[in-house]
Amino acid sequence: MRYAIFGDIHGNSEALAAVFADIEKECVDRYVCLGDIVGYGAEPRECLREIRSRGIDTVLGNHDSAAVGDTPLDYFNPYARVAVEWTAKKLSEDEEEWISGLPLVRNYDGFTVVHATLSNPKEWDYILGLDSARKCFELLATQVCFVGHSHVPVVFMSDGSITFSRESETVLEKGCRYIVNAGSVGQPRDGDARASYAILDWKAGRVEIRRVPYDYESTQEKILKAGLPPSLALRLGLGR
Numbered sequence: 001m002r003y004a005i006f007g008d009i010h011g012n013s014e015a016l017a018a019v020f021a022d023i024e025k026e027c028v029d030r031y032v033c034l035g036d037i038v039g040y041g042a043e044p045r046e047c048l049r050e051i052r053s054r055g056i057d058t059v060l061g062n063h064d065s066a067a068v069g070d071t072p073l074d075y076f077n078p079y080a081r082v083a084v085e086w087t088a089k090k091l092s093e094d095e096e097e098w099i100s101g102l103p104l105v106r107n108y109d110g111f112t113v114v115h116a117t118l119s120n121p122k123e124w125d126y127i128l129g130l131d132s133a134r135k136c137f138e139l140l141a142t143q144v145c146f147v148g149h150s151h152v153p154v155v156f157m158s159d160g161s162i163t164f165s166r167e168s169e170t171v172l173e174k175g176c177r178y179i180v181n182a183g184s185v186g187q188p189r190d191g192d193a194r195a196s197y198a199i200l201d202w203k204a205g206r207v208e209i210r211r212v213p214y215d216y217e218s219t220q221e222k223i224l225k226a227g228l229p230p231s232l233a234l235r236l237g238l239g240r
């Protein structure tokens with residue numbers, strides 16, 4: 001089985017379309033979404049439609065949760081908060097209901113998917129270093145955990161001691177466990193403006209982080225036109 005695993009789309013239709021086009025070339029069997037379909041970007045409904053029409057398994061993200069009033073606004077910085085409030089006004093009742101029904105964690109044969117971390121997933125803590133990775137490994141019942149949330153692609157490995165890698169390819173070794181941050185489709189923050197997602201190839205025992213260029217200038221125009229904070233447009237060109 002080959003899985004495409006992606007998230008943090010954040011209402012960015014151009015990035016999502018570019019990632020889908022890349023996935024289609026990659027002969028993938030199944031798509032899994034790590035959440036944060038909405039928030040920051042000007043096209044939350046378009047992105048929801050794309051995910052829902054394909055019937056893609058999705059876990060709840062903090063922006064999805066906040067847009068339906070289920071995560072308090074004081075969790076967010078001022079720009080994110082403006083975007084959450086803007087997004088909440090756009091969603092239909094049916095979309096709100098669909099988001100509200102999303103699980104926090106999904107388990108597959110050999111891997112687990114969660115937006116933020118397995119330790120109190122609805123606290124929306126970040127896995128940014130070895131200590132937070134350790135807490136997540138302690139609760140991980142499968143070999144691999146896929147996460148999003150920080151928008152920075154990275155792979156943590158644990159074979160007793162914990163290390164990390166920023167290489168695009170990781171070979172899955174027996175006796176070793178992994179936390180893979182797939183990066184962000186719609187708002188990368190590692191200094192690379194290209195969309196980021198992961199492909200898991202179980203048969204080959206391999207995870208690949210792929211980067212896909214997209215027309216971020218169109219996305220920026222839409223954000224400015226929608227009256228969202230200009231900084232949310234600017235950062236897309238910087239990948240920050």
Ligand code: ZN
Pocket residue numbers: 008010036061063149150151
């Ligand atoms: Zn996010």
